[in-house]
Amino acid sequence: MFLRRPISTFTGDYLEKIEKLKQEIETADAIVIGAGAGLSASAGMSYSGERFEKNFADFQEKYGIQDMYSGGFYPYDTLEEYWAWWSRHILINRYEVGVGKPYRDLLELVKKKDYFVLTTNVDHQFQMAGFDKERLFYTQGDYGLWQCSKPCHQKTYDNEKTVRQMVLQQKEMKIPTELIPKCPVCGAPMTMNLRVDGTFVEDEGWHAAAGCYNEFIRQHKGEKVLFLELGVGANTPVIIKYPFWRMTVENPKAVYACVNYGEAFCPGEIEERSICLNMDIQKFLEDIL
Template sequence: MNENYQTNIEKAKKAINSADNLILGGGAGLSAAAGITYSGTRFTQNFTRFIEKYGLTDMYSSAFYPFPTQEERWAYWAKHIYVNRYEPSSTKLYKDLFQLVKDRNYFVITTNVESQFEKSGFPSEKVFEVQGNYGYLQCAKGCHDTLYDNERLVKEMIEETINCKIPFELVPTCPVCGGNMDPNLRINQFFVQDKKWYEHNEVYNEFLNQSAGKRNVYIELGVGYNTPGIIRYPFEQMTLQNEHATLLRLNKEHSEGLKENENKTIVFHEDMNKVISEILL
């Protein structure tokens, strides 16, 4: 097992060093490996009162909890956004990834929404956050396509939270239709794709078009089957269609893939921090 692992490390290094382009795909498993987990101790320590009052079990399912009032809903969401977007600094894993690609031709597509790529040095114009970002609010019904920075409001909500409620006057309302607001996350059909979203989508597609048929390495990082059509399946298809492509799949649980890509896929089940740091050596 160890011999095979070392062989894969050398194969990955060779592929990356000889690549014309690197395309990174960051999924939930990447942020979890970096320490931004949604359950366990990190959840119980940050949400003790919410757990006691509502019986919440983890941050993912809590995002869909039917809070009775907007004051309670935003007390929860302010904490959720803060501990995932504003409290964490850049993590070692993301910084290592930046060191790996910074001097190469690369682009990032990610379903993660906590801005770790940008915090860790990746220029924002090279990162497509396709599922949104915790740092913004939008109209809950998507009545217009403007996003609103929420850092100041989120921190004020946390300061004013009492018994899992914020004051009524802090509840955000849409400046256009007067309705409720949501975090800018793809949780329903009203997800707002603003001008920046479309620009990044265009740049990403152009990057893929220009790299077609070249020596590309698709680096899939902790991508499961929650939204496989965004990163996992496209990476597999682009690898299949390009004889010069290599797919690096870093995933402890979901390592399976297209049989046709078997000879062009390098799979790592090991801890992602270890893998990336050793590829860097």
Template sequence: MSSPPSPLELEDRFARCARLISQADGLLVTAGAGLGVDSGLPDFRGNEGMWRAYPALGRARMSFAEIASPHAFHARPRLAWGFYGHRLALYRRTLPGPGFAILSAIGRRLPAGLFVFTSNVDGQFQRAGFDPERIVECHGSIHHLQCLMPCRDTIWSADGFVPAVDDDACELLDEAPRCPHCGALARPNILMFNDDGWIEERTRMQWSRFDAWRRPVERLLVIEIGAGTAIPSVRLFGEEQHAPLIRINPTEAKTATDRGVSLPMTGAEALSGIERALIRAARSP
């Protein structure tokens, strides 16, 4: 394991980030669960962390892959909606951390602005005021629903559903949402494990808007935040852009390109350091 960078080396890396931003004409933010952790959200990818948040799933030794699946909605709908209903309520009341505002300010510096690519389903970028037309949610969104069957390719807002959850039992107490067309159980419009029923039309439209934004951008910069290697969708997508990459990750920050900058820290810490470097650069003669 390599030793952490010294304070002087970190300041040099922040300065390099500021130079990359000054040279770019468009910013692609690629975000994994680590950005939400900075806002106080738990990372549900690991079983141990999930079981601490949901003791009933821990007692049943139920893994994330088991509860985050269409099968769970078929077999134990109140438990599945207890898990997702709790998350929905949590995301609705969570305020985005300071890193979102810093990213937005960086995007405003660039001629083409920014676009977001995220595996997060929490809707935090929209809640932070980012343009919904400039976000790709590659795994869908908990704030939208679809038919579990599904009976048709229809997606609708979850705004009318206010879940009441028994936190200890991880079970939904009130009526689960239903498909307005066939009356079957509804589920979040999220790509789950072993999921052949996910309706991807909303995400497909997001991809189309990204492609239209990306084509004229000539000097792209990628800032990746809190994206791990266990499910590498976010990391791979950023690397596929063949652009300078700023990788922010407390434990997996190494980059495979000499045009990359590695920042082994949380998103909030790294973005604050980049912000300071941008301010210093603006004051320099």
């Protein structure tokens, strides 16, 4: 319904917008945070450049892979090589990475408010930063979980211990065959619990979080709600961006805010109740705090 009208990319006075958004945060009955990959990128967790080259130079040289994102989709010849890639990827992005400052600052900004986080990020940063687990919904999975590749059942499994073994024991871009994870039910190879196709497992934890999110939205229907979107790109707008726009349209008391470097915009229907900041998320959080 939004594409029939022009989408605003207004900028306006920066300090005025910061003050306005600060006021909206303070007066909101509830804050719904929608977080995408741009939030982790602002924390320095880049999937390309020096960070990629430091950890995956051998894969880059052999296959011409240029970033961690595309490397996760590469059709490796063997499971030994597939898990050599993924074990490194998981280790540096989930287990051996510090808490990003933007996440700590964001918690400081909203910790006294009634908030809920909806995120497509899979790096566990929100929990590591101290956000209430009962107020988080990771819609697209978690680097720390595996599932059956078929899948034969709707359950996920923690992977930290085996991932660390894979990284320590891999040689020539391959892990030992005996470390290849197998489904404990059917024996098929395990795979990442990431939503890339129709085989994604939505386990009990996923459904519980979805229920908490839907209940939060229901409880605050018609109230003064701030929909705060941070770093959400165009890959999966139907999860955060479009629903935030729709709920702002439906609730005349709601306000939509978007902070995203290069992609801060809103539809014309809600322009008067929107605050769009085309800037780095970390700088925004530092300034508003």
